[in-house]
Amino acid sequence: xxxxxxxxxxxxxxxxxxxxxxxxxxxxxxxxxxxxxxxxxxxxxxxxxxxxxxxxxxxxxxxxxxxxxxxxxxxxxxxxxxxxxxxxxxxxxxxxxxxxxxxxxxxxxxxxxxxxxxxxxxxxxxxxxxxxxxxxxxxxxxxxxxxxxxxxxxxxxxxxxxxxxxxxxxxxxxxxxxxxxxxxxxxxxxxxxxxxxxxxxxxxxxxxxxxxxxxxxxxxxxxxxxxxxxxxxxxxxxxxxxxxxxxxxxxxxxxxxxxxxxxxxxxxxxxxxxxxxxxxxxxxxxxxxxxxxxxxxxxxxxxxxxxxxxxxxxxxxxxxxxxxxxxxxxxxxxxxxxxxxxxxxxxxxxxxxxxxxxxxxxxxxxxxxxxxxxxxxxxxxxxxxxxxxxxxxxxxxxxxxxxxxxxxxxxxxxxxxxxxxxxxxxxxxxxxxxxxxxxxx
Numbered sequence: 001x002x003x004x005x006x007x008x009x010x011x012x013x014x015x016x017x018x019x020x021x022x023x024x025x026x027x028x029x030x031x032x033x034x035x036x037x038x039x040x041x042x043x044x045x046x047x048x049x050x051x052x053x054x055x056x057x058x059x060x061x062x063x064x065x066x067x068x069x070x071x072x073x074x075x076x077x078x079x080x081x082x083x084x085x086x087x088x089x090x091x092x093x094x095x096x097x098x099x100x101x102x103x104x105x106x107x108x109x110x111x112x113x114x115x116x117x118x119x120x121x122x123x124x125x126x127x128x129x130x131x132x133x134x135x136x137x138x139x140x141x142x143x144x145x146x147x148x149x150x151x152x153x154x155x156x157x158x159x160x161x162x163x164x165x166x167x168x169x170x171x172x173x174x175x176x177x178x179x180x181x182x183x184x185x186x187x188x189x190x191x192x193x194x195x196x197x198x199x200x201x202x203x204x205x206x207x208x209x210x211x212x213x214x215x216x217x218x219x220x221x222x223x224x225x226x227x228x229x230x231x232x233x234x235x236x237x238x239x240x241x242x243x244x245x246x247x248x249x250x251x252x253x254x255x256x257x258x259x260x261x262x263x264x265x266x267x268x269x270x271x272x273x274x275x276x277x278x279x280x281x282x283x284x285x286x287x288x289x290x291x292x293x294x295x296x297x298x299x300x301x302x303x304x305x306x307x308x309x310x311x312x313x314x315x316x317x318x319x320x321x322x323x324x325x326x327x328x329x330x331x332x333x334x335x336x337x338x339x340x341x342x343x344x345x346x347x348x349x350x351x352x353x354x355x356x357x358x359x360x361x362x363x364x365x366x367x368x369x370x371x372x373x374x375x376x377x378x379x380x381x382x383x384x385x386x387x388x389x390x391x392x393x394x395x396x397x398x399x400x401x402x403x404x405x406x407x408x409x410x411x412x413x414x415x416x417x418x419x420x421x422x423x424x425x426x427x428x429x430x431x432x433x434x435x436x437x438x439x440x441x
Contacts, residue, residue, distance in 0.1 A: 037237035050230030063137035110298015122285035132275035139268035161424035169211035262438030370426035384415035
């Protein structure tokens with residue numbers, strides 16, 4: 001190949017490479033940055049999208065329709081009727097429990113109206129029962145929303161913590177790579193032994209493994225956040241840092257009282273107790289009579305009568321009193337069953353309230369412990385940094401072995417991890433405390 005052709009090919013290769021580099025730069029420049037997300041936005045998205053919240057809302061909406069069903073007895077029932085019949089003339093019904101009736105050809109249309117006059121309070125108690133249950137379903141929706149929001153808080157802080165661990169791991173890899181390079185250079189100059197080199201390399205490999213695991217933890221944390229927000233697939237948002245949580249209260253008793261008043265689970269159970277009590281009253285009212293009004297009216301344009309005797313229209317009204325006398329102890333058994341169900345609901349409320357009180361005290365202890373750990377880990381970090389600086393100085397002067405400096409690096413890494421964990425553990429613990437008292441947004 002001639003020198004001219006070789007030069008031409010080299011220029012073409014350089015040009016193609018330059019064009020590729022420019023295109024790659026443009027593509028990278030056009031790649032949109034990851035969307036930003038605050039904790040408040042994450043909570044709002046979860047409330048909007050999470051299937052558990054949607055399920056609870058639908059259940060509450062269905063409970064609201066049960067109130068409409070219960071109230072329907074207050075209104076009259078009107079049915080349209082069209083009857084066409086054919087029968088053997090002058091014959092009579094010969095079997096059955098009804099009185100003998102003539103069979104004849106006829107065609108008629110009419111309306112039937114039925115209206116409950118009074119059942120002596122049973123219907124009022126049934127309506128109140130359905131109203132209390134509908135309100136309880138709304139509180140269940142609120143409790144589900146609280147659960148979802150708390151899950152978002154934990155997942156959000158989990159992502160921030162995992163990202164902070166990646167930062168620690170990257171700093172650790174960088175610091176240990178620098179030390180390894182220094183030790184290798186000193187060993188090449190016969191100033192350090194190969195043992196020092198291998199110690200440094202082992203330390204570096206450990207940091208690299210930590211970085212790999214930290215990156216994996218970030219991906220899993222984003223998956224947890226997507227699930228907490230009700231999203232179908234993870235999105236690696238650029239999360240905003242949240243303000244530091246305030247110090248926990250000094251005592252648990254005000255928190256317990258606040259939780260008893262605010263927790264939607266307790267409000268739901270109180271409403272269910274009221275609903276059970278009204279249903280018990282409704283079942284007791286089964287022993288009372290039912291008074292109903294029935295009215296009919298319509299037209300009878302055709303009837304097989306010669307001469308015609310029946311009029312062309314008909315109407316009638318009646319008042320029916322249904323008095324229960326004996327039904328095999330059915331009503332008394334239903335009343336007793338409703339009474340025991342009411343007692344069971346009351347005990348469920350008592351059990352849930354005790355659980356809430358325990359949760360508040362446990363959450364307060366966890367938050368207080370995490371809060372107290374923050375200054376301790378900060379001092380731990382300062383001491384570890386100073387110890388590493390001293391160890392590096394001693395090693396540079398040949399006054400210590402590689403073991404001392406690698407141990408100092410391990411201590412610093414541990415201190416950084418503990419410090420990061422303490423900060424985000426307290427954020428999560430404080431959110432948990434707010435959740436237990438019913439104050440988490």
